[in-house]
Amino acid sequence: MNMISNHMPTEELQALDAAHHMHPFTANGELATKGARVITRANGVHLTDSQGNQILDGMSGLWCVNIGYGRDELADVAARQMRELPYYNTFFQTTHVPVIALSAQIAELTPGDLNNVFYAGSGSEANDTNIRLVRHYWAMKGHTEKNVIISRHNAYHGSTLGGTSLGGMSGMHAQGGPMVGGIHHINQPNWWSEGGDMSPEEFGLARAQELEQAILELGENRVAAFIAEPVQGAGGVIVAPDTYWPEIQRICDKYDILLIADEVICGFGRTGNWFGSQTMGIRPDIMTIAKGLSSGYAPIGGSIVSDDIASVIAQGEFNHGYTYSGHPVACAVAMENLRIMQEENIVEHARDVAAPYLKEKWEALADHPMVGEAKIVGLMASVALTPDKANRAAFASETGTVGFMCRERSFANNLIMRHVGDRMVIAPPLVITPDEIDVMMDRAVQSLDEAHKAVKDAGLFVSA
Ligand SMILES: *Cc1c(COP(=O)(O)O)cnc(C)c1O
Numbered sequence: 001m002n003m004i005s006n007h008m009p010t011e012e013l014q015a016l017d018a019a020h021h022m023h024p025f026t027a028n029g030e031l032a033t034k035g036a037r038v039i040t041r042a043n044g045v046h047l048t049d050s051q052g053n054q055i056l057d058g059m060s061g062l063w064c065v066n067i068g069y070g071r072d073e074l075a076d077v078a079a080r081q082m083r084e085l086p087y088y089n090t091f092f093q094t095t096h097v098p099v100i101a102l103s104a105q106i107a108e109l110t111p112g113d114l115n116n117v118f119y120a121g122s123g124s125e126a127n128d129t130n131i132r133l134v135r136h137y138w139a140m141k142g143h144t145e146k147n148v149i150i151s152r153h154n155a156y157h158g159s160t161l162g163g164t165s166l167g168g169m170s171g172m173h174a175q176g177g178p179m180v181g182g183i184h185h186i187n188q189p190n191w192w193s194e195g196g197d198m199s200p201e202e203f204g205l206a207r208a209q210e211l212e213q214a215i216l217e218l219g220e221n222r223v224a225a226f227i228a229e230p231v232q233g234a235g236g237v238i239v240a241p242d243t244y245w246p247e248i249q250r251i252c253d254k255y256d257i258l259l260i261a262d263e264v265i266c267g268f269g270r271t272g273n274w275f276g277s278q279t280m281g282i283r284p285d286i287m288t289i290a291k292g293l294s295s296g297y298a299p300i301g302g303s304i305v306s307d308d309i310a311s312v313i314a315q316g317e318f319n320h321g322y323t324y325s326g327h328p329v330a331c332a333v334a335m336e337n338l339r340i341m342q343e344e345n346i347v348e349h350a351r352d353v354a355a356p357y358l359k360e361k362w363e364a365l366a367d368h369p370m371v372g373e374a375k376i377v378g379l380m381a382s383v384a385l386t387p388d389k390a391n392r393a394a395f396a397s398e399t400g401t402v403g404f405m406c407r408e409r410s411f412a413n414n415l416i417m418r419h420v421g422d423r424m425v426i427a428p429p430l431v432i433t434p435d436e437i438d439v440m441m442d443r444a445v446q447s448l449d450e451a452h453k454a455v456k457d458a459g460l461f462v463s464a
Helices: 010-020 028-034 072-084 097-109 123-140 161-166 200-218 244-254 276-280 307-313 328-343 346-367 401-412 434-457
Strands: 039-043 046-049 054-057 114-120 148-152 183-186 223-228 258-262 286-289 301-306 371-377 380-385 418-420 423-426
Touching: 010 028, 054 434, 072 328, 097 114, 097 301, 097 328, 114 123, 114 307, 123 161, 123 223, 123 258, 123 286, 123 301, 123 307, 148 200, 183 200, 200 223, 200 244, 223 244, 244 258, 301 307, 328 346, 346 371, 346 380, 346 434, 380 401, 401 418, 401 423, 401 434, 423 434
Parallel strands: 148 183, 148 223, 223 258, 258 286
Antiparallel strands: 039 046, 046 054, 114 301, 286 301, 371 380, 380 423, 418 423
């Protein structure tokens, strides 16, 4: 077998990558001509690439490395667990210590009676579980017809067939269909792009009331659950107006519909509380978790369900599970991650130090000539790029053209900032310090300035 080390010349690594590795969410043909960036090491909030560049990771990988890179404790725990018990399943009336410890710890952290965890290997798998779980729950209660799940356009709930179908990404729905049936989408609470002449408050209420309209149209007895991210992440860090969530909660309560909060990004400190549901003041029946649960050090996800749901499901056998449900190494790593977060008060650091410091600087971006709104909740933030703020105009160029140009400038300036269409988003590790935030913001502003100039020079600073 070939030993492919980090020390091989970058061009050779890129050529092998292009020849044999299919990248997710990537135009692989185009990437092959350009060569992928090779990341070799990471520490704290910084990545190092094969050419020795130090890059500030403003995205925590994919919104997941909440405690930052390079924590030896997690490596040590993984090695120890691999020696002691690398694998055993939890299917046939067996269990093991790491899964017991982690489940009890999660139950302690979650609000209300969300005390029961069904494990998966990822957020996508956990949402697949949720589809089957909520339908099975209602069937167990004698309501087999209560099986429709309502979600939102521009939601992200993963990339498996179930996750894609639940999500509302048009580019994803356009490929690999037909999608899973029995899923209905309503509009998202994105005031900047879709609010028209309404105030944010009116708009938030109107978008929440689409849930009630959908329930009445589909039939009150047919809707099993509503799923949503407390703050849409992959959709562009869309923060709903204040009026939105209280109305959603009211409607779910009124029609006896399970509320699934997809906390895959928002969970584990991202919004300044342990869970985004706490920040938004909602009481979900189910939470989807992954990403920050292990800070990305091991693949693990799950569904946290209420005592009521767990007790109904417990009345029979739920014919569902993954080989790696409750994987001992992943559970041990997640447990150590949570221990560090608690001992080092990382959620408090995010809430009381990093988020307020970043908020002031981030919101000031709204004064930039190419920025419309600047939104931030905890340590997830976005700006809408626009050629005309007064009219909240989109660019005339194809959506994402300007955003991509800005991302290219950001990468060149050694900052990982992502673009979603023509919004720029960041979600740095929760451990980021004020000094590091200064560096991050200097690079972000420089990238916006350079992109602004490039967009004007290319004649693209034009409204649709
Ligand atoms: C990333 C994400 C998922 C999917 O998680 P994977 O681990 O990539 O399968 C689901 N929901 C939300 C909100 C996410 O951000």
